[in-house]
Amino acid sequence: MIAVDPGLFSSLDPPRLAGSRCAGCDTVAFPAASGCAKCAGTDLARVELAERGTLWTWTVQAFEPKAPYRAPDGGFTPYGVGYVELGDVIVESRLTGDPAGFEIGMAMRLTLLPLWPGPDGTPVVSYAFEPAGGLG
C-alpha cells in the first residue's frame, strides 16, 4: 500500500502520523509545517504523533462532496469526520465505525483508511480514527 500523501505518515505499519514540533515554543502542527503558526519560528523538527486520543468534535458527511473529493470505487457512502485530541495537537480526521456511537470525549485510535487503487493496483491509503472503546 502507498500513502495518499507521504508527508502524512512516519510509518504505515504500524500506522503513525507525522507532525512537526517548533524548537522555539513546542507547538505541534499537522501535517508537518515549515514555519510555526504560533511564534513564526522556522526551526521545526519532525515528530511522530500519538496514535490514541479522544474525540473533540464530530459530524457525518451525509452528501457527496464536489471535486476535488474522490469517491471510492464502490461509490460514495456517508462517512464520519471529526477532530481527535492527541495531547499536543488536535487533528482533523476521517472517522470509521458507527456514528450512532460517537460522542465527545470517547477514546479513539489511529487506523488506516483504504481509498482507491493506485496506478499499479497498489491500494492507496489515508488515515482515520476509530472508536477504541470507552471514554478517553
Added chain:
Amino acid sequence: MSGFLAEVAIVGVGLHPFGRHDASLTGMAMGAQACRLALADAGVSWADIGYAVGGSNVSGKPDTLVGVLGLTGVPFVNVRNGCATAGVALATAANAIRAGETDLALAVGFDKHARGAFAASPADYGHADWYGETGLMVTTQFFAMKDRRYLHTHGLKDRLLAQVAAKAFRCGELNPAAWRRTALSEDEIMRARVINPPLTQYMLCSPSEGAAALVLARGDRAADLCERPVRLAAVAKRTRRFGSFEVFAPWLPPEAGPSPSVDAARAVFAASGISPLEVQVAQLQDTDSGAEIYHMAETGLCEDGAQQELIDLNETAPTGRLPVNTDGGCLANGEPVGASGLRQVIEVVLQLQGRAGARQVPRAPRVGFTHVYGAPGISACTVLTALSG
C-alpha cells in the same frame, strides 16, 4: 470618532434581492442595479462618486462596472475576501473618505453562485491535494463540528439550531426582498434532510445570487443628502489568531484562542465608544444556525451559554430585546458571498431609519451592529448609529 478623522455616514442603500434569478442575469448586472438603486436613494449621480470599492468572489472584476455605470475616471478598488468581502469593501470605502480622498464613496458587492455547497481548491487555501481528495475540505463539516463543540461546551440543546432557523424564516416571511419566505416549524426543520449532523438542510444557508450597494458621505455632507443618515460609528476587520477553530484546519492546538469575530467585534466597539450591551439591532453571520448562536457570544452581545434563555424567550426576534438578523439573515436570503455583508448593513440602516416595514424593530432603535465571518478565518464588523432624532 474625533480629532482629524472625518465622520462617515451612509446616505443611500440599494439591494438587488438575493435568491435564484434568470440564468442570463449576471452578477455584474445585479451589481449595476444595486449601485443605481443606492445612488437614487441618496439622490446623487454616479459622476458625484469620488471613490468606489467593489467585491465579488466568483462573478468577475467589480471595477469593470465602470463600463456600465459610466467612465468617469473614478478610482475603483476590487476586494476578494471570502464571506467578509463586503465588510472589507465598506471599510475601504469609508477609509477613503476619512483619508480625505473624497466626500462621496460607493461600496458594492455582488455574486452569482452555482447551486450546492461551495467546492474549494486545496491549493487556494495552502493545503496539499490529499486534504480535498479524502473529503475533509467541506465547509459544512466545519459548521457542524464547531456547532457540536460549542453546544456541548456550553450546555446548549441541539434544538436551538431549529429555533434559530425557524426565526430566520419567520423574518423572511416578513421581508419582501428575502429569498425564502415560507415559515417552517421547528419540527419540520429538525426532521428535514440531514446534511452534516446536527445540521439539517434548513439550518444551513445556501449559496445564492444578488447584489447590494451603499453610498457613503463625509459626515458634514450627510444631512444635505439624506433625511435620516446613519452614522458609520466604526468598522473593523481582523484575520485569525493562533488557537482559533477555523474552517479548513487540518489541526488545532489544544489551547483555544479568540476567533477573528471576537477580535473584530472588540475592535469595533472600542473604536466606536459603544458597548455591545447598547446594541438594539444586530446582523450576525449565520452561514448556519449554530453560527448565529456562537456569534452572539463571540461578538459580545451575550455571554456564552446565555443563548438558550434568550432564544427560548424569543428575544432575538424583531420584537425581542436583542433582535438578530431581522431580514432573515443568510438562512432566509442565501449568500452571494461578495454582497452578503452589505445586505446586513442595509438591513440595519433601514431599521435605524424606521424603513424596515413589517419586520421593523419597535421603539425606534438607535444603535446597530453587523458582523461577517468567512474562510479562512476573517471577520469584519460595523457599529451603526442613528444620526438624527
